[in-house]
Amino acid sequence: MKIAIIGAGIAGLTTAKMLREVAEVTVYEKSRGAGGRVCTRYTDLFDFDHGAQFFTVKAPQFKEFLNPLIQSDIVKSWNAKFVEIKKNKIINQRQWNDDFPHYVGAPSMSEIGRFLAQDLDVKLNTEVQIRKKEDQWHIIDTDDVNHGSFDWVISTAPSLQSAALLSDEFKFHNILIERNMIECFSLMLGFENKLDLAWEAALISDADISWISVNSSKPDRKKDFTLLIHSTNLWAKNNFNTKKDTVIEQLLDATSGVTGKAIYNAKHIDVHRWKFANIKKQIIKPPFIDQSNRIAACGDWCIKGRIESAFLSGFDLANEMRNLFK
Ligand SMILES: Cc1cc2nc3c(=O)[nH]c(=O)nc-3n(C[C@H](O)[C@H](O)[C@H](O)COP(=O)(O)OP(=O)(O)OC[C@H]3O[C@@H](n4cnc5c(N)ncnc54)[C@H](O)[C@@H]3O)c2cc1C
Structure with a gap:
């Protein structure tokens, strides 16, 4: 066969x-x-996990499948300081820990x-x-x-x-x-100097961006400070054919608004456009x-x-x- x-x-x-x-x-x-x-985008100075950010495990068969990867240190727990941000204010926060691991690939996805x-x-x-x-x-x-x-x-x-x-x-x-799979943009920012943020992972509502990872805070990453930002799926759908420079400009504005930090001077700025990023929960199952x-x-x-x-x-x-x- x-x-x-x-x-x-x-x-x-x-x-x-x-x-x-x-x-x-x-x-x-x-x-x-x-x-x-x-996946991971590699550059000379900075690396970015520009697709999936982390994952959790519920099904026992997935846990068993992952065991060799965990034992080989290919998959590690990302114990990030996690916050939820709404209208530029932190409305919730918790420290991720090994009680309910948020896994990532190491040293990259x-x-x-x-x-x-x-x-x-x-x-x-x-x-x-x-x-x-x-x-x-x-x-x-x-x-x-x-x-x-x-x-x-x-x-x-x-x-x-x-x-x-x-x-x-x-x-x-x-x-x-x-x-129907939905679109997303990933904005990648690499900095010479660390930004002073009180968190390492942020879920965002009421903005054109939905997620920010301090990518460099994941286990075994390069030292230089990196941010990975996801647009909302709706913003990506509405701007899918917008010029790359304009997309970058608008996502930088949204990120600056949420973080309140000077991010425009990032040493590395790039964006990746995902046509088939995500899909909501389905009823008819395989x-x-x-x-x-x-x-x-x-x-x-x-x-x-x-x-x-x-x-x-x-x-x-x-x-x-x-x-x-x-
Ligand atoms: C921006 C973004 C953020 C995400 N964040 C998370 C997250 O934080 N946590 C989480 O759990 N999930 C997240 N996801 C979703 C997660 O990445 C996917 O659910 C999962 O990786 C899908 O795996 P898959 O094997 O089904 O599909 P894919 O990973 O899409 O694999 C399909 C493969 O088929 C290949 N292919 C397609 N056509 C052809 C062809 N004609 N010939 C040869 N090869 C072909 C493609 O190149 C691709 O490698 C995110 C996804 C994106 C894009």
Whole structure:
């Protein structure tokens, strides 16, 4: 049995790890690293986790899956001073601690994908589509190179990208189209001098930004002071095609308003635009397995825009498929 998995995010890597016990599995990933939206932007002086910020663990199966990463110090607890800010005032605060860990990758979020991919057959820098020939699925990259034939294809790309990849042959195509993922901007600021903030993680309401991390306060980061700011999803939707300079200017204004600090002189300023950042909690749950076409799909969009949901979507799908192959 040969299975091609499209996407080396958390869902794809989880699925691959679980299915390689029963099949020959190859993962195709268009980016140059594994991890998907659990990622880090590296620059000469500063690093930024510009996708997922941290994650929590509720499901016992996720806890078990993470154990090797925790034991290898790839995943560590971020014991941040956390605040909620409304109308530029702190309305709530608490110290995160090991009683309910807020986990991050160490020394960066992208270490998680790197660790999970290390014993898998992952083809990086390979954007693919699928083509059917003599009842087998062929994986074709953007240079029209054929990567061979497979019995099954599993797409773990965001819902609309999966819809385009799998076409309407897939039994759950309508579900893919209806899963509306939302936009976000990540503003990255690196400073020569530390800013004097009373917190390390802030959830913000009543502003155009929704989140600020003192990225450099996460475990094992470079010393230089960094902030990672997320716009609200609504602001990102309304400004998705706005010029990059204008986006930066307006997000700097919003950040300055919330922090009350001089951030315009940051040494490094950049922004990343996410088309498919997040998705709200879903009612119709997976797994989405089309046995007659031998196509399946999973990803956070099956459940909710969270790392744990991405894991669970892959875990449930792989378990279901393992039962099919018995
Ligand atoms: C800005 C932002 C902030 C977030 N904050 C948090 C947070 O604090 N906590 C939390 O739990 N979650 C957070 N999330 C959500 C979390 O990152 C996701 O839920 C999770 O990473 C999704 O994993 P996935 O495997 O389902 O999808 P992805 O990580 O999107 O993986 C899909 C992969 O498929 C690849 N791909 C797509 N098309 C192709 C193709 N044709 N060929 C080859 N490869 C392809 C993509 O490159 C990608 O690597 C955040 C996300 C964003 C963007």
